[in-house]
Amino acid sequence: MQLITELLKTKYPIIQGGMSRLATHELVAAVSAAGGLGTLTSVGLDGPALRREIQAVREQTDQPFAVNLMLKQANIAELVDVIVKEQVPFVTTGAGTPKVYMPKLQAAGVQVLAVIPSVKLARKMEQIGVAAVIAEGLESGGHIGNMTTMALVPQVVDEVQIPVIAAGGIGDGRGIAAALALGAQGVQMGTAFLLTKEAPINSAYKTALMQAVDVDTDVTEVEIGTPLRTLKNPLTQQYHELVQQGASVEELTELMRGRHRVAFLQGDMDQGAIMAGQIAGLLQQEQPVATLLDHDWRQAQNILNLK
Template structure:
């Protein structure tokens, strides 16, 4: 079964579950536009998650999901809210859904983990999940080490469940590339940061709009928690501390509250502007609907052009 039929969506696109950002205004708009809107529950209380779910339902009557960061202490309470509110799709990260799979299945909840490696993808399939998101290191926020180009086809070859490609996708060319590598859909985060409905401070959006292909870097590798963000004063200081072999406590003290400072206060110099390497293509503000429809229209054009012209050109160049 295709991912669109499985989830009841028009376009095979997931909106990334960006912490503090992937809330009702964005998730509802994405679902209304035909994609899968996702509420990011990271940092939310059970009551706040319930509120966001209900706000999303006021915006859309289309399917949407909740992302669960499984390392969070209140995951059992969040899962209970998901069940009570009748959400039928969850994506997961930062841990294994194994302890909760029976509960999910008993409540007819579709489970789609985000994975950074073939090994974990195979483990997730063995658990009985419905699909996986293969996310490359190009993505913003918490990342693995393998690029999307290398990771995606290897996971597609290793599992029999649907695979969603993520990391470094911001236009129709990226969508087409993911499908060419075997994906049934894509997950996009950074491009959604430059939409009208994205509930971030204007300074945050401006930072993404002005970023280029070399504007991001990864911090936190020394403590086993790599995160990709746009370079600024806080990031530079963090990297200095890492180079000096600072303790986890010192690093966490510097970064504590940094995402909130950037997202809500607009402090993009001392806050954490999590975004992916594809920033350089995110150079205009559009509505979510405009973004999604143009992305898939471009993907269709790419496939048409490839089918009629590019493969023949490549063959002539290769075998001339």
């Protein structure tokens, strides 16, 4: 079975998701140093701040890493310039198409991996020259599409010739094995990395994840057009109550504005948006990144009889 490790130059076929505002250099460097592909968030950063984050990763490891670009950000052109100048080897993209930036990135030798929620978008990304697609199901935390990972991945695999990486609802080696059985060459995991010792989030956030059970995630912002999966809390309850009362998109948007920062910076588990995937109920304890990667890959190898 071919694995994405040849493209990524990593020990494990595992990418750490570029979680908005959470995937900073501490976590990214630890993941890359341990054999996965760490992915820096660029959300909320200007050019100089992104450069500092990139340099901070390189101070801690010489292994490959990526930068995630949420393409709806207003300063993407500035961030692309930094990525090119800093010779970052990989970029993952979401919330739009990287088409306009592909010539510049490719000329600089930057490999682009595009997160996609459908077969149609996977084909479009292949046409513009991305190196691989990350087929992400609605089980994932944060902003989501409307197809499950189990349904999406094999359909994408059948329709494109480039490598497919599975994401959404993958939290251990069993999930990795399932993704590989569906035809993916690797996986992207997000929520599982939040419960590592190197994840730079407050203890209240980690405790909420450890206490979560299978039905503890909720989806808000559907009415806004940006469906968001988080843990259930008073904020999500308030959101749904406003929807039932006929609140406008503007009112709903204002309610949710900045709530992610309230969760991970302030540790407010009542009024913060606690981004987490449906796999949160599987996660029971905090552990080092290296332990997570080694355990999950060994588990997948044993299931699939891989060497």
